[in-house]
Amino acid sequence: MTPSRTYRIVTTAALTLLVLVMLIPVYVMVSIAAAGDDTDLRGITFNGFHLAGNVADVFGGSFGRFLANSLILSFSVAFIDVALSAAAGYALARLRFPGRRLLFGTVIGTLALAPPMIMIPMYVIVRSLGWIDTYQGMIAPMAVSALGVFLVRQFALGIPGELLDAARVDGAGELRVFRTVAFPLLRPALLTLFLLQFLAQWDNLLWPLLVANDRDLWTLPIGLATFQTEHGTNYHLMMTAALIISVPPLLLLAMLQRYYVAGLTLGGVKK
Amino acid sequence: MSLVRAAPAGPAARVAKRPEGQRRSARRRRTAGAGITLSLPVAAFFVVFWVLPFCNTVYLSFTDYALAGDANWVGLENYRRLLDDPQLHNSIKVTAIYTVCSVVPTVALALLAALPLARPGKVNGLLRAGLLVPAVMPFVATSIIWVIIYADGGLADTTLDGLGGGHISWLGDERYAMWSLIVMVVWKHLGLFVLIFTAGIQGLDRDVFEAAALDGAKAVRTFFSITLPLLRRTLLFVLVIAVTGAMQSFIPAYLLTQGGPANATEVLPLYLYNNAFGFQKMGYASALAVVLLLVMLILSAAQFRVLRGGEDE
Numbered sequence: 001m002t003p004s005r006t007y008r009i010v011t012t013a014a015l016t017l018l019v020l021v022m023l024i025p026v027y028v029m030v031s032i033a034a035a036g037d038d039t040d041l042r043g044i045t046f047n048g049f050h051l052a053g054n055v056a057d058v059f060g061g062s063f064g065r066f067l068a069n070s071l072i073l074s075f076s077v078a079f080i081d082v083a084l085s086a087a088a089g090y091a092l093a094r095l096r097f098p099g100r101r102l103l104f105g106t107v108i109g110t111l112a113l114a115p116p117m118i119m120i121p122m123y124v125i126v127r128s129l130g131w132i133d134t135y136q137g138m139i140a141p142m143a144v145s146a147l148g149v150f151l152v153r154q155f156a157l158g159i160p161g162e163l164l165d166a167a168r169v170d171g172a173g174e175l176r177v178f179r180t181v182a183f184p185l186l187r188p189a190l191l192t193l194f195l196l197q198f199l200a201q202w203d204n205l206l207w208p209l210l211v212a213n214d215r216d217l218w219t220l221p222i223g224l225a226t227f228q229t230e231h232g233t234n235y236h237l238m239m240t241a242a243l244i245i246s247v248p249p250l251l252l253l254a255m256l257q258r259y260y261v262a263g264l265t266l267g268g269v270k271k
Numbered sequence: 272m273s274l275v276r277a278a279p280a281g282p283a284a285r286v287a288k289r290p291e292g293q294r295r296s297a298r299r300r301r302t303a304g305a306g307i308t309l310s311l312p313v314a315a316f317f318v319v320f321w322v323l324p325f326c327n328t329v330y331l332s333f334t335d336y337a338l339a340g341d342a343n344w345v346g347l348e349n350y351r352r353l354l355d356d357p358q359l360h361n362s363i364k365v366t367a368i369y370t371v372c373s374v375v376p377t378v379a380l381a382l383l384a385a386l387p388l389a390r391p392g393k394v395n396g397l398l399r400a401g402l403l404v405p406a407v408m409p410f411v412a413t414s415i416i417w418v419i420i421y422a423d424g425g426l427a428d429t430t431l432d433g434l435g436g437g438h439i440s441w442l443g444d445e446r447y448a449m450w451s452l453i454v455m456v457v458w459k460h461l462g463l464f465v466l467i468f469t470a471g472i473q474g475l476d477r478d479v480f481e482a483a484a485l486d487g488a489k490a491v492r493t494f495f496s497i498t499l500p501l502l503r504r505t506l507l508f509v510l511v512i513a514v515t516g517a518m519q520s521f522i523p524a525y526l527l528t529q530g531g532p533a534n535a536t537e538v539l540p541l542y543l544y545n546n547a548f549g550f551q552k553m554g555y556a557s558a559l560a561v562v563l564l565l566v567m568l569i570l571s572a573a574q575f576r577v578l579r580g581g582e583d584e
Contacts, residue, residue, distance in 0.1 A: 007387075007490075011387035012394060012395075015387060015388060016398065018384065019398050019401040019402055022401065022404075022405060022462075023401060024426075025413070025416045025417065025420060026404055026408075028420060028426055041419065041422060041429075042425065042426045044426070084313050087309040087312065087313070088309060088310040088314070091305070091306045091310040092310065095302050095303075096302055096303065097302065097304075097305075097306025097307050097310070098303060099310075099314070100306065103310055103313070106317050106321070106322070108571065110321055110571065111571050111574055111575060113519075113564070113567055113568075114515075114516070115519075115521075116519050116520075116541075116543065116544065117519055117540065117543075117564055117567055118321070118560075119544070120328055120547050120553070120556055121324030121325050121328040121560070122320060124327055124328070124331070125320065125324040125327065140320065144312075144320070173301065173305070174301055174304070174305030175305050175308065178305070202409060203409035203411065205411055205522055205525075205526075206522070206544075220411070221411040224415060225411060235419050235422070238418075238419065239415065239419065241412075241415070242412035242413075242415040242416055245409050245412050246408045246412045249407045249409060250404065250407060253400075253403065253407045257403075261470060264466055264467055264470075
């Protein structure tokens, strides 16, 4: 299909307009974050440029601490999930072992479950472990995702069997085949999973909110959620905080868009 | 599995010229050992943080557990109360409206935008990245932005006033609060779905389109008779993740309206949260959680069928 020039010009113009409208809230965020105390709430025009001062004000509170906790949570969960999902996803795809169907069934069964629905059972178990107000309580229940195992499994199904067999013929044990042959081949899927999990935990409000009562353990999302009550109508500081928390995901997207797309389109596209 | 157990064990299996069957079963045993070793950590996590807690929730749903104190057995009382809880019925209605009215426009608009955007090229790449910006920003950040856009004197307020529409309390009026939430959610998710649709369209066979174009098929007809049927799998995939996502959506209502005004935006996950951690009615909330989990498990199975899909074609 080779659409006419007019069609292309009209659709490109319409889509450009759509994108510009969609970016208005982002622009409003930046312009209010840059403003001083006397903010014009509409954020259409820049009222001076006080961004550096606002950032300092935001971090003057406990924001540095929250940032550190967010990084700890996001990196820990992403690392653990990648390591464990790589092993289990590969095993489910390429090895026969007792309990394989049961494990796969559990993974499938929990694929669509999101934190709000499972938070009560998780909270009760973490509480009985005595893990309220601990890092392990925030990290461990989030650290294994059905999506991760599923994603790695789907990807591992596509690894050419000859590569694995060649290593086996050379006398490598199954664990060694996994470590030296399969693991490097799984890298694109693992990068995708790392990115998705990092973004998910970076934005995770609910679970840390339940587990971390101690302010020293708060993450950025909790800090932001309570910002309103603490700073009243300090809109420019709220927007500065929103800007700060948005920067890492946007940078990651700019660098790794390919892997992000790969994760999102998993299974949605016919191979 | 019985083969594995019947396999000869010990050094005998290592004799050089063993029969084919023995060698194979020895390999199977090693494979089984490696499989178990590799999947054990994940299995343990699932048991501790998903399976056992779920069983525990089922138990708690038959009790009057309240976080503090003991759990007393109350039988089916909690489930009976679910049936005639007007607040719950309100939440079901609110969730249904939220799900349908956020999913349908997002998916329709995404599909419409994806058709021209799927064409390769620098401009389209930039436009796709632009659409993705809201999707990648954390929900907590976008919620703050929209709280301020909807605030008294904010962009939405002043724009409407400038157009002669007067002042509206976007988040504070129960007639508008839900729609204000939906606008934010559509804005947030549009880019994601565009991305999935463009990937789907790019995976289609271009020859079919060209054949249709040679046929002189009009664009609209091409869309309905060729593109849409071919995209069925992608569309189903998007619909399933959109619906399961919307039904479990918690943050927009929690951050923008706290379920108000007058419970107009109290979606099910928020109602569950309030019962469990606000009023500490753990037993009752557990009963609700069990019902919702069963619904989600069914949707989850549907999602898997879609993901695996294609076998029926």
